[in-house]
Amino acid sequence: MAVRMLYFAWVRERVGCGEELVEPPAGVTTVAQLVDWLAMRSDGHAQAFADRGRLRAAVDQAFVPLDTAFGSAGEVAIFPPVTGG
Amino acid sequence: MAVRMLYFAWVRERVGCGEELVEPPAGVTTVAQLVDWLAMRSDGHAQAFADRGRLRAAVDQAFVPLDTAFGSAGEVAIFPPVTGG
Amino acid sequence: MIRVVVDREPIDVAAELALIEREGAGAVASFTGLVRADAGAEGAVETLELEHYPGATEAALRTLADEAVTRWSLAGATIVHRVGPMRAGERIVFVGTAAPHRGAALDACAFLIDRLKTDAPFWKREVRGGHGTWVEARDTDEVAARRW
């Protein structure tokens, strides 16, 4: 099933795009596994996802820990810790 | 020595004026004694100063407890607890 | 910048904020106290009258502003208090603080309004149904002022 990936801030810059449609294989069920799988797509992806401790995620726009299963979510976002306000 | 008395809020209303020049006798040295002495000037003064617990004072514009000696102060103010802001 | 104003004119909050924002700090906090139109047992407040002790008022507010600027290393502190008669919805008091970071600006703003309530010689008189009543000081204000 297709998942719409969104990237923000330096994750976006390193990946090289802000958005992509991906079809993760059956074994990929958590956000962390999704990130592992995406890291193999390009050097940019690998760089963006190298430091797992600095990554945060949202599934269908709700903030979640990386070990969360994304289930049938249509949208998964990966980004650095937020710095607004 | 003459002292300029100032009254505010309901103290002013009960006394009947906002300001008066008084010459307290020698034995009157603290603000509390000054109030006791002033209370004898009129029914209005007596009413204004009846409830000592609800009176506050300033000597030469500085807030002080009622048992403070006013010394050679030129200005003594008597008023209710403040309610600004 | 320390700015203390006691005036019978309406408070221009936009102008006050613009002045304090000009200090170049990253954080600006403000508090505005307004005449509430709450309908108590005796009906809604028609007019609020603010009496004060000219001279002593300005000195007390300046002392508070000085203390806040020193304690929280503020870039600016503004206190504007209106006196005289005012109506429901009008502004009674404005406190503004500017600091490099938000914690200092927010704490200093709360400090200033808490301490102003107990340390500055203002007295409120509410007129409801044509009848004036002096507002009683509240014990909770003493508690709030003492926490600083």
Next chain:
Amino acid sequence: MIRVVVDREPIDVAAELALIEREGAGAVASFTGLVRADAGAEGAVETLELEHYPGATEAALRTLADEAVTRWSLAGATIVHRVGPMRAGERIVFVGTAAPHRGAALDACAFLIDRLKTDAPFWKREVRGGHGTWVEARDTDEVAARRW
């Protein structure tokens, strides 16, 4: 009144305060975050760029505003956050709260800006000397958000 705005346009603080004052509450608190022009080791900030997660941002801010209104029985809560490029001295964020009494307005205002810092998907990029750097999240923000 709950008002949440995420926009590329400059924030009109006077208009926002006027809106929240109209709720008729006695106490209005506000916080404004501005682009500081502080000269760090790499020189002064020329431009600050704010990126956000459209849709998720508005939802996160609305959740925070709802929580504040419920917890402090607010008459109103406003959050306005600017996005896109901005220069030194310009406003990044405005938070306004209205309540019957000052404690609620001040606490809710501090809560909103503290939690916004950790709970809303915004990212800051500073441009100094033509060179852009993503701002690092600060541990102190986590501490401030957790106290509520």
